[in-house]
Amino acid sequence: MMLNRRQFGNTALGSMAAIWAAPAIAQGGKINLKVGGQFADSHPSSKAMEAACAEIRQQSNDRIDIQFFPNAQLGSDAAMLTQVRSGAIDMMTASGISMQVVSPIAGISGMAFAFSDYAHVWQAMDGDLGAAIRAGLDKVGIYAFPRILDSGYRNITTSNRPIASVDDLKGMKMRVPPSPVWVSLFTALGASPTSITINELYSALQTRIVDGQENPLTIIESGKYYEVQKYCSITEHMWDGLWIIANGKRIKSLAADDLALITKSFETATVKQRTETERLNVDLESSLKAKGLVFNRPDKAQFRQLLTKAGFYADWKQKYGPEAWAVLEKYSGSLA
Template sequence: MILKKLCRASKRSIMGIMALAAVSSMVISGCGSNKGTVSETSTQAQPQSAAAENNEGSAQEQKVMKLAATLMPDTSPIKCLTDMSVKLKDETQGAVDIQIFPASQLGGQRDFVEGVSMGTVEMCIVGVGALESFEPRFSIYGMPFLFEDNDHLYKFYDSDINQKILQDFCDQKGMRVIGLFNEGFRTVWTKEKPVESLADFKGLKLRVPEVPIFVDMFTTLGCNATPLPAGDVYTALQTGMIEGVELPVSSIVGGKINEVVKYETVTNHVSGAMVVLINEGYYQSLTGEQQQMLLAAVKEASDADRANMVTDTEKYEKVIAESGIQQIIPSEEMMAQFREAMNGVSEKYFKDVIDQETIDQIRAMAE
């Protein structure tokens, strides 16, 4: 009789352990269990995971997040995100505190993405090209001459094509894109000699981001393409390590690079798409209400960045003119040669990543 009671007690214990294990497996679930939209356009609350529900009772626990960036403090994305952090901390009564670290204080973009992946950095804002090694489809953003202007880029941000990429990235890599920003289209800046034809690229020591497609783009043009972190550009130009750089005007003025270059060739070869990433495990540790407030705050900051793109560009162009930089508008012939030279790069990077039908759909968004 005693033996039967012990057996029944053991069975109850085992069943209890199995139930606890089932609950635990729900708590640690991440992107794969959350199929909500991950774009900056979503202001509705994401479906709460078990982790978030389990954390409702500790809503007053302070969440301190580092947001790393290479951008300078006076660039639009950083100003908008800084305003956002102040407002969000106030609205949550100090429960959510996002601390912004601009100007490469915490390293380069590759460091940031790896940090968010491992959870050593909670958040970052990086150029989309920095994500290509994690998800090849992000290289679409860096396809030369794919996007005609900022409005075209914003339509792609909100498209089903992009939303699918973002959701798959979250599910597979444990990093959630919660905002899409715009640094502006990239142009070519040189220190000594102007780039007025395709031949002028030959032998030019040009700094490019630490992203393979950028290296190949300008190597194809005959440049000595030199990958460097953004924080090293000013000194590298001063010392002669590089002779030029390709960056949007916001980064030129923000990094005071206008002090050490003399020429701008307006190529607008690649968009300046940037993403705000958060570690998915950390995101799931927020309460449902905190998640909703964070998404809404980043959406507001992104909208402000879009508005700033118009007024800030005018301001930056004035600074460039006052710096005495000579602006070169390429001829139609040069741009045609430029586009043709990039076709080989596009073929190399995109033939196995994106089909022609999808490319045509993206181009059609400009209409």
């Protein structure tokens, strides 16, 4: 049957439109996904991601070939975040505080002394606060999966003296991650913060570029910082977690069933990881003591009082805005 010129043109345009409108990854096709992580393969978050990726491969009969690369193999946090946004890598685990540079609200969950216990953490992160953070990330092309991994409450380690009172932080050279929240926090506490990436931290402690650092016990153990630090002060000055994030365009091009499989596997692994990390952050104190780390527990109230007096909370309330701050205080109680 012959087509006239108008019919041919309409048919061709229709076919092209169908191609452009189709998902980038068709249902049933081979999918290759690369996921980056910052911590050693022994860290609970790395183990959880390895388990989730293995489950996804198995459940899809290896049609979804998703591979996890721990220990900053794909670059520093900042480098991986840039790659995820550009599409050079598909996914990564990322601290909300570290993502503050591209989506300011992402760091609000790391506000100092915001959550008194894990019950409040999960109410917030699985509730309205987590939803607000994910919405903010979506605006800059980052898709965050619903459940956040637990990194734990952060504590201070030092090589020269324990932190028995807030005065012990004065002038101390403290390593902090490259993020405005951390820098402003330890500046307000009187320390001298220096931003150093996690993959350079051990050598910075070993060569005394800095005297101390702050991290959850799981990271102190997996990073072997007890080898180059003497004291650990349980300050629990902030809680931090790791979002599993993806390039927005890439993840939204997946078929609905494939995205559902990936989401379910990540959620199952995350729930298990939360329980394991909470247990480890208690049990690790004994094993780290056996490795020579000396522990103490300073009064946390003095740190909060100094932060309030220094205007730390008032400044961050203004930066985040009253609406976001109200969502945070729904779970934390009044901070400023």
